[in-house]
């Protein structure tokens with residue numbers, strides 16, 4: 001009998017090309033490399049300088065998402081909307097893909113979208129794969145039992161040229177979620193609560209495995225939301241063991257295995273779970289039954305409170321600095337905060353179920369006067385599906401904007417930004433100073449909380465709008 | 467990459483914890499397609515007011531910070547996005563090393579690959595460094611030591627391979643390419659294909 005192993009260890013050891021030693025890291029194989037326009041130009045330049053081809057175009061999935069405008073296609077105007085820099089970056093990506101023989105999911109492909117939304121929806125993200133991308137929210141793909149993490153541009157070059165990375169084995173952290181999520185409390189609330197509990201550096205050096213009944217009963221899109229924000233806890237990656245829910249999600253997707261290959265893959269995937277008796281370097285347990293919808297009050301995702309709780313207090317200097325940036329006062333209810341902008345989208349919460357949750361609350365209601373609400377689908381496919389179901393009409397009827405797919409206000413590099421001092425309730429993943437525009441104040445929340453806040457005109461509990 | 471063996475410079479202290487890569491280089495400066503020139507916008511929103519004037523109380527705008535090559539940062543420096551533009555910006559600005567009690571994984575990895583030394587020290591050393599802005603430090607990368615102005619020598623740990631690459635100026639792409647045969651045979655022999 002071999003030793004009991006964790007899910008992480010199984011995927012890790014399956015991809016070692018050359019073992020690590022005291023002196024050298026492991027040569028580690030990558031099964032899927034997703035690339036976008038912002039973190040790759042310098043990597044392609046290195047390949048050009050060294051006269052190297054892309055080793056495995058078939059394992060490389062390029063798209064355009066970060067700096068692309070989300071204004072309706074008819075007003076794209078040669079991509080200049082977002083500025084010459086962004087337009088140049090998009091053009092360079094198109095050229096790089098052409099020169100290196102990569103099949104770009106660009107404009108008109110119908111499959112363009114946020115890197116971490118399209119991998120799963122195409123079925124390219126699969127259990128047991130190693131997946132990287134020059135974007136830290138690569139951890140999203142871990143929801144399928146893949147080992148997925150963000151890399152820098154130098155490493156993007158390494159993967160393009162060799163399909164490998166140099167890696168030291170990370171440690172493991174089990175997060176067990178017991179109990180049951182109360183009605184009206186979502187995956188986003190759960191992951192915000194987890195980050196609040198373990199801190200923004202609680203996972204540093206570790207790969208998290210999310211476990212327990214709450215995870216097992218979650219649908220795939222909720223699992224993706226949870227794994228997505230592993231990096232906000234400092235973790236290298238987040239993983240969830242594949243099960244029937246995973247397999248059913250992948251069945252029939254265009255890049256999932258087909259026919260006999262499908263059966264073989266499913267058999268292999270079913271082995272991908274942590275064996276009884278396997279040990280983790282660290283374990284944390286959380287009871288979900290106590291949770292309420294969560295919102296952030298500060299300038300990192302660990303500064304989080306329940307929607308009906310007051311803004312906390314502390315005399316720590318960094319804490320005080322964050323509160324003054326946010327223009328919030330300790331002891332005041334979060335629901336007192338007036339809202340200027342509501343942003344629904346990103347790889348955390350830009351999928352169809354997120355847009356559905358928003359439409360449920362907006363149905364028959366109006367966005368409050370003076371509030372600008374933007375709903376940005378995570379991909380062209382999400383957009384199409386939402387339109388087929390008429391969700392876009394509910395959203396626009398309520399007075400919100402329905403946009404083209406892209407990262408949009410999650411990163412604010414395509415022209416979608418808040419003005420200094422404006423408060424945005426955002427379904428994205430980062431509330432850092434200036435993330436959504438210079439001086440912009442961000443409150444992270446679930447899609448339901450975002451929609452409720454849009455209707456109320458202030459941060460609001462979605463459970464009163466169900 | 468130019469070899470980094472020894473760093474001798476004064477420190478500048480930025481004690482805030484959880485300084486994320488968005489603060490080091492904001493997303494709106496990422497539309498570049500080269501590595502150069504990012505230093506002008508390093509810590510932009512901490513350095514400049516909305517009207518473009520300098521924030522005079524920010525440490526990097528004070529005359530004594532000029533020419534300081536070592537950044538002493540608060541805990542969990544470099545958290546957030548994987549953008550390699552963050553170490554590129556710090557290097558371009560003139561920093562050679564960052565010292566903290568904790569440095570986020572992806573940032574540290576990116577920094578070391580570009581010749582920016584990212585070093586973790588214990589809380590006591592960190593306290594001393596925070597309390598002595600402008601201290602002249604001598605860092606010996608090979609020996610993995612920091613010498614304080616009074617001659618006290620502090621050891622730090624650094625991954626042996628990262629150190630080797632730093633001190634020899636080794637490009638890791640070359641190292642990976644030397645394993646081409648192993649990569650090929652891994653692809654041919656694995657039990658399933660992605």
Ligand code: SF4
Nearest residue numbers: 137346347407410411
């Ligand atoms: S939505 Fe935000 S976090 Fe996700 S890939 Fe885009 S920029 Fe990165």
